[in-house]
Amino acid sequence: MSQSTQTVFAAAPARNLGQAMRRGFVGRCPNCGEGRLFRAYLKVAPRCPTCGEDLSHQRADDAPPYITMLIVGHVVVAGVLAAEDIFPQSPLWLDALIWLWLTLMLSLALLPRVKGALVGYQWALRMHGFGGHQDET
């Protein structure tokens, strides 16, 4: 960590991590909680339209799909195993239809929420330029 980075951290007020992640989870700006975080399904707006906070520093990369697959996989596999116990005679085509549909819907619903929470996490911890400094390369 460089001297200038330490100065930025020492001077900057602490940000509420839980609040920022909750705001991001519901698609709102982690700073004000009012402006929309996304300008498209997974495209983060460059700035908050309400408070003007620069959101272009986010670097969620492939963490949102990874975390989404982790959550959805645990829910769906547990559901498939439980359903097999409860309805052992159900036709295979019906099981496939239900669980594939549920997997798709859960993934599509969770992906932007997980990404929003991660952007809130990065913002609250002043990562990747959210703290007024650029990443060292």
Ligand SMILES: [Zn+2]
């Ligand atoms: Zn805002």
